[in-house]
Amino acid sequence: MSPTTLPAPPEHGHVTFLGAGPGDPGLLTLRAVEALANADVLVAEHEVLDVVRPHARQGVAEVHTDTDASVSSASSVPGTGTPQLTVIDGASTTVAVPAVRDAAHLVMEAARGGRRVVRAVTGDPGLDVYAAEEMLACAAAGVPFEVVPGIATAVGVPAYAGVPLRDADGADVRFVDARTASDRCWTEVGASDGTVVVSTTLDSVAAAAGELVSAGRKPDTPMTVTVAGTTTRQRTWTATLGTIAQTLKQAKALPSPDGGRPVIAVVGERSAAAQRDRLAWFESKPLFGWKVLVPRTKEQAASLSDQLRSYGAVPHEVPTIAVEPPRTPQQMERAVKGLVTGRYEWIAFTSVNAVRAVREKFEEYGLDARAFAGIKVAAVGEQTANALIAFGVKPDLVPSGEQSAAGLLEDWPPYDPVFDPIDRVFLPRADIATETLVAGLIELGWEVDDVTAYRTVRASPPPAETREAIKGGGFDAVLFTSSSTVRNLVGIAGKPHNVTVIACIGPATAKTAEEHGLRVDVMAPEPSVHKLAEALADFGARRRAAALEAGDPVTRPSERRPGARRRRSTT
Numbered sequence: 187m188s189p190t191t192l193p194a195p196p197e198h199g200h201v202t203f204l205g206a207g208p209g210d211p212g213l214l215t216l217r218a219v220e221a222l223a224n225a226d227v228l229v230a231e232h233e234v235l236d237v238v239r240p241h242a243r244q245g246v247a248e249v250h251t252d253t254d255a256s257v258s259s260a261s262s263v264p265g266t267g268t269p270q271l272t273v274i275d276g277a278s279t280t281v282a283v284p285a286v287r288d289a290a291h292l293v294m295e296a297a298r299g300g301r302r303v304v305r306a307v308t309g310d311p312g313l314d315v316y317a318a319e320e321m322l323a324c325a326a327a328g329v330p331f332e333v334v335p336g337i338a339t340a341v342g343v344p345a346y347a348g349v350p351l352r353d354a355d356g357a358d359v360r361f362v363d364a365r366t367a368s369d370r371c372w373t374e375v376g377a378s379d380g381t382v383v384v385s386t387t388l389d390s391v392a393a394a395a396g397e398l399v400s401a402g403r404k405p406d407t408p409m410t411v412t413v414a415g416t417t418t419r420q421r422t423w424t425a426t427l428g429t430i431a432q433t434l435k436q437a438k439a440l441p442s443p444d445g446g447r448p449v450i451a452v453v454g455e456r457s458a459a460a461q462r463d464r465l466a467w468f469e470s471k472p473l474f475g476w477k478v479l480v481p482r483t484k485e486q487a488a489s490l491s492d493q494l495r496s497y498g499a500v501p502h503e504v505p506t507i508a509v510e511p512p513r514t515p516q517q518m519e520r521a522v523k524g525l526v527t528g529r530y531e532w533i534a535f536t537s538v539n540a541v542r543a544v545r546e547k548f549e550e551y552g553l554d555a556r557a558f559a560g561i562k563v564a565a566v567g568e569q570t571a572n573a574l575i576a577f578g579v580k581p582d583l584v585p586s587g588e589q590s591a592a593g594l595l596e597d598w599p600p601y602d603p604v605f606d607p608i609d610r611v612f613l614p615r616a617d618i619a620t621e622t623l624v625a626g627l628i629e630l631g632w633e634v635d636d637v638t639a640y641r642t643v644r645a646s647p648p649p650a651e652t653r654e655a656i657k658g659g660g661f662d663a664v665l666f667t668s669s670s671t672v673r674n675l676v677g678i679a680g681k682p683h684n685v686t687v688i689a690c691i692g693p694a695t696a697k698t699a700e701e702h703g704l705r706v707d708v709m710a711p712e713p714s715v716h717k718l719a720e721a722l723a724d725f726g727a728r729r730r731a732a733a734l735e736a737g738d739p740v741t742r743p744s745e746r747r748p749g750a751r752r753r754r755s756t757t
Contacts (some may be wrong), residue, residue: 199297201324202304203311205336206237210416214339227296230306237304249291251289290320297329309339340383343415343450348465351381360462364394376401381454387443388413392431392610399427413449416502416564420476424462471498472727476742478647478663481506481671490715497723497724505645506674509539512638519610522547523638525556531608540614541573543639555579590713591623601631614639649677659683662743666690667715669698676702685746689722
């Protein structure tokens with residue numbers, strides 16, 4: 187693929203200096219999302235790119251500005267040695283830029299070439315020194331730009347840590363960057379009785395506390411320190427100016443190779459640090475920080491992973507099943523042609539994969555959703571129904587109760603020769619599907635064309651790091667959504683460690699898990715992936731409440747000392 191220009195760039199380029207917030211992607215503004223969707227080039231540090239990338243269009247060029255990076259895929263401007271951006275049509279180009287001035291050069295170069303450039307920074311651009319320098323450079327060069335504010339890290343992180351910065355008395359709030367603060371700055375905030383928000387690093391917290399004490403603050407002044415704020419890696423310590431060094435040492439936070447990580451410290455009598463136990467809404471989520479293994483593909487797990495994130499978990503998708511076309515496609519081809527020619531009264535979809543298989547066959551024949559005209563469509567559950575709606579088909583029947591083949595049969599009408607001109611049902615499904623639905627439809631008087639639309643095979647093993655985490659207790663929980671996910675996960679990655687919480691979607695899946703020597707900790711009240719996630723969240727909430735009631739620290743299952751593997755249940 188040769189370098190070329192992107193299709194139809196605007197006549198004049200433009201730069202958007204965009205605040206990506208403290209780290210939680212959900213804190214991006216609507217204006218930020220709009221700017222990202224229209225960007226030709228993204229310029230940011232690695233961590234910021236991870237936040238903004240999901241909202242960018244496919245093929246956007248990325249420029250990494252990490253200061254320790256090396257130029258990986260950029261050519262040089264002749265005679266200068268400065269990197270220049272090469273944009274490849276239809277593909278993402280990655281460029282690592284080691285110097286801030288090089289980033290500013292590439293931003294302006296891309297804008298002069300007619301590109302829409304988004305320069306994204308942590309927090310708010312107005313508080314970023316480098317962004318300010320780049321704005322001045324754009325202004326001097328006549329490059330048009332705009333600023334999209336973001337939530338400042340020094341404000342967003344305390345909010346997620348449950349530390350309000352002001353009380354009803356309206357105390358002053360001072361912001362200090364410990365990396366650039368002068369002696370005069372420390373003296374001024376030390377003489378104040380207001381709240382002080384300090385941006386520093388983990389290994390410099392004690393030094394910042396010492397500066398405040400030397401400037402006049404009392405050693406018993408409350409202090410909170412938050413690392414990785416607004417992300418599921420967030421952790422907050424509560425202490426005083428005089429005890430924070432010992433608190434971090436006892437928590438084994440220091441010494442640490444990660445001691446240079448940025449933190450936000452809040453100091454002050456009125457900062458509500460003493461009330462953090464009641465106000466720490468984020469870190470008290472039922473699955474906060476839990477690494478949850480989801481044995482499904484990213485496409486299948488999207489809504490489930492979003493739900494887990496809402497509980498504070500960190501989902502990790504590992505496909506255990508790969509979907510392949512049927513070995514002999516003729517049966518599927520005949521059924522699709524029969525659907526178009528009026529052979530069927532109903533078509534029943536029992537999975538998202540079945541929808542995808544039919545849709546792909548339609549596209550192969552040049553058909554679209556209009557081919558379903560005059561045919562009743564059934565979906566086994568909400569996710570399958572959503573896949574049909576995305577295809578342009580609104581299902582006529584979705585189970586009103588249990589989302590399963592049995593639930594679908596509960597609502598399926600019996601064949602009536604008076605009202606049903608055709609007595610045949612097209613059932614596209616997996617090669618390993620059970621016969622429950624077929625038998626039930628026949629009992630209701632229907633003829634069924636049971637067609638293999640796709641095959642399910644065991645997926646390739648996950649990376650070695652993931653396999654070791656599964657066997658070594660690196661995951662806090664695993665969600666099993668079918669018996670095959672149990673068998674396949676154990677087959678490709680090994681048995682989950684005994685500290686890992688095992689959650690199963692129903693009795694059949696639980697039985698398979700027990701047969702593989704796993705003790706089932708959580709069972710969904712009904713066979714639904716979302717009810718399964720809810721059940722795991724309830725388990726986490728009860729576990730947290732029990733720890734607090736006993737006066738024990740709240741820990742994740744993976745933080746327990748590794749022990750023997752689970753023994754096969756005898757109950």
